[in-house]
Structures are given as C-alpha cells and as structure tokens.
Amino acid sequence: MLIQVLLSGIALGSIYGLVALGFAVIFKATDVFNFAQGMLVAFGAYFAVTTINLLGLPFPVAILAIIAASAALGVIIHVVFIQPLSGRPMLAVIMLTIALSIVMRAVIEILYGLQGRTLTTPIPTGIFMIGEVRVSQLHLVAASVSWVCMAAFFAFFRFTPIGLLMRATADGYEAALISGINVKVMNRLAWGIGASLAAIGGLFLGQLQIVSTELEHIGLLALPAVVIGGMQSIPGAIIGGLLVGLIEQLAATYISPKSTDIVVYGLLLMILMVRPWGLFGQRELGRV
Numbered sequence: 600m601l602i603q604v605l606l607s608g609i610a611l612g613s614i615y616g617l618v619a620l621g622f623a624v625i626f627k628a629t630d631v632f633n634f635a636q637g638m639l640v641a642f643g644a645y646f647a648v649t650t651i652n653l654l655g656l657p658f659p660v661a662i663l664a665i666i667a668a669s670a671a672l673g674v675i676i677h678v679v680f681i682q683p684l685s686g687r688p689m690l691a692v693i694m695l696t697i698a699l700s701i702v703m704r705a706v707i708e709i710l711y712g713l714q715g716r717t718l719t720t721p722i723p724t725g726i727f728m729i730g731e732v733r734v735s736q737l738h739l740v741a742a743s744v745s746w747v748c749m750a751a752f753f754a755f756f757r758f759t760p761i762g763l764l765m766r767a768t769a770d771g772y773e774a775a776l777i778s779g780i781n782v783k784v785m786n787r788l789a790w791g792i793g794a795s796l797a798a799i800g801g802l803f804l805g806q807l808q809i810v811s812t813e814l815e816h817i818g819l820l821a822l823p824a825v826v827i828g829g830m831q832s833i834p835g836a837i838i839g840g841l842l843v844g845l846i847e848q849l850a851a852t853y854i855s856p857k858s859t860d861i862v863v864y865g866l867l868l869m870i871l872m873v874r875p876w877g878l879f880g881q882r883e884l885g886r887v
Contacts, residue, residue, distance in 0.1 A: 603732050604852045605845065610738035611807075612844020613745035614800045616837040618821040619828070620749055621796030623836035626825070627769045628789035631681060632689070634696040636797055638703040640818030643669050643798025644805030645707055648716045658721050665802060666795045673794025674787045681790070682783065704812045715811035722806065741803040748799055749837055752792070756833075765789065797821075820847070823867040829880025838879065842866075 622636045646668050650661035680699060684692050723736040756762040768775040768785040776782050797818065804814055820843055821836075828839025843863055850862040870877065 600852075603734075604848050606732070606734060607738060608845035608848035609841065610735070610742040610844070611848060612841035613742040614803050614840075615820050615824050615844050616840025617745040617748055618797050618800040618818055619824040619836040619840040620752065620833060621793035621800075622821050622825045623828075623830070623833050624752075624789050624796070625793040626830055627833065628765060629677075629681065629786045630689070631696065632693050633793070634693065634819075634822075635676070635700040635703060636793070636821055637815035637818035638700045638707075638812075639669065639673070639794050639797035640801040640804060640821075641707060641810075641812055641814040642672060642703065643794075643801025644718065644810045644814055645711060645716075645801075646798060647720070647802045647805055648711075648718055648810050651720055652716070652718065662802075665798055669794045669798035670791035673790035673792075676794070677787050677790040682786070700815070704815065707812055715809040715813075718802075718805040718810050720802075720806055724806075737803075737806060741807070744799070744803070748796065752796070753833075761788070820863065823863055825877075826867060827870050827877060829877025832877060832879040835877055835879030839877070 618636065618640055621639075622633060625631055625633050625636075643665060646665045647661070650656045650664045651658065654661075656664060676699065680695055681692065684695060722740050725736050726733050727736065728734070756765065764775075764780050765785050765788065767778065768780055768782055769789075772782060775785070800818065801814060804817055808814065808817065821840065824839035824843045825836040826839070827842060828835030828837070846862055846866060847859045850859045854862070
C-alpha cells in the first residue's frame with residue numbers, strides 16, 4: 600500500500616515540479632510572482648480539449664499546437680500586461696497577476712461553459728502489476744514526460760547560447776542590459792517557457808482529473824512547491840513539487856482527503872517561519 604501511494608505521489612509531484620519549474624523560470628527572470636500560473640495550467644488543458652477532442656488533430660500535431668499556443672499566450676501576457684509595469688512596486692504586479700487569473704477564468708467559462716470537459720488522448724490509461732503493486736500507465740507516462748521536459752530545459756538553460764543569455768539576465772538585469780543583451784526578448788522567452796511547461800502539466804492533470812477551471816487550484820500547488828524549494832532555485836522548485844505530491848498523497852491516504860491542503864500549507868508555514876528563503880534557496884543579506 601505504501602509503495603503504491605509513494606509511486607502515485609512521485610508521479611503527481613513530477614507534474615507539480617514541472618509547473619513549479621515554469622513558475623520559477625518566470626520569477627527568476629522577471630521577479631514576477633505569477634499568481635496566474637494556475638490558470639495557465641487550466642488553459643493548457645482547454646487547449647488540449649480544443650485541439651484533440653474538438654478539432655481532432657493528430658496527437659503529435661496537437662501537442663505542438665498546445666505548446667505553441669501556450670508559449671504565445673505567455674509572451675502576450677508579458678508584452679501587454681507585465682512589461683508596462685516594469686519598475687513599478689511588486690504589489691502592483693502581484694495584483695495584476697491575480698486580476699489576470701480572474702479574467703482568464705471568465706474567458707474560459709464564456710468560451711467553454713461552466714461544465715467540465717473530459718479529455719481523451721492516446722496516452723494509455725490502464726493498470727499493470729509489479730508484484731502486488733498496481734501501477735497506473737497514465738501516472739507513469741506523466742512522470743516520465745515531466746522528467747524528460749525538465750531535463751530538456753536544464754540542457755537548454757545550461758548548454759545553449761540562448762540559455763546562457765537567459766542565465767545572465769536572471770543573475771543581473773542591469774549588468775545584462777549594459778552587456779548588450781536584449782533583456783525584453785529574454786523576459787518574453789521566460790514567460791513563453793513558463794506558460795508552455797504549465798500547459799504540459801495541464802495536459803496530464805486534465806486527463807487525471809476532469810478539465811475545468813478548478814484545475815487552477817491544483818496548478819496553484821506549484822506555489823507552495825516553489826516556495827518550499829526556494830524561490831531563486833530551479834532545482835529546488837522541482838524537489839518542492841515532488842515533496843508536495845508525496846505529502847498530498849500520504850495525507851489523503853493515511854489522514855483524510857480533506858486534510859491535504861492543511862498538511863501542504865502547514866508545511867509551507869513552517870518553512871517560511873524557519874527558513875523563509877526555502878530549502879534550497881539562498882539567503883539574501885542586506886546592509887543596514
């Protein structure tokens with residue numbers, strides 16, 4: 600029983616880690632605490648419903664369309680809403696992302712209605728046995744794809760010229776600007792990547808659950824994941840996602856399904872009180 604719960608927690612935590620990675624990329628590059636990340640997850644799920652169920656596109660083409668549409672949405676959000684607030688107080692930007700989340704929810708409900716949608720994909724949904732442990736093929740595929748995406752991002756971020764420019768921009772905005780880096784393009788790229796990662800998470804969450812705007816609340820579990828791991832730490836965001844997934848499944852199984860939020864956010868409060876910069880973040884020191 601415990602092994603099965605741990606496997607489910609790792610699979611779900613891998614998806615949370617993927618969404619948290621997108622959140623961390625946006626925050627690290629642009630210093631924006633994006634409360635609309637949960638709705639980007641929901642939009643990814645609805646893009647999947649549109650391309651796969653409504654338009655009937657071949658699955659590989661649909662995946663490319665989902666990623667492209669989500670990346671475009673992220674870039675549009677940065678250009679239209681975030682960039683004009685550059686240099687404004689952090690509270691104004693946070694309030695904007697909250698308002699943006701509300702607007703995105705309303706747009707989905709206008710276009711698709713209030714009823715949830717069932718997402719059907721070629722991804723296998725059966726069960727196979729390893730000894731006495733039941734393993735969900737969907738969970739296994741979701742975890743595998745999430746880790747492949749995270750590994751691909753790390754390779755891109757660390758070994759490509761564009762990744763080097765993004766790291767330079769994230770490490771020092773003014774220094775990157777003086778060095779001739781087009782900071783606006785790098786920030787738009789970060790938003791595009793963050794939205795794409797959220798959409799991939801939404802694709803799997805939409806099949807594990809039902810596609811509705813309630814996926815926003817599941818996607819927002821990336822927030823405690825990234826805070827627990829460390830706001831400035833991309834590996835910390837992934838590990839934080841795994842921790843949240845494991846804790847959620849253990850709490851739901853051994854305490855109560857209604858206790859998951861209490862346990863997850865209780866851990867978040869403890870981390871904030873003891874180590875507010877996160878498990879893998881770096882403490883910021885200031886001179887007085």
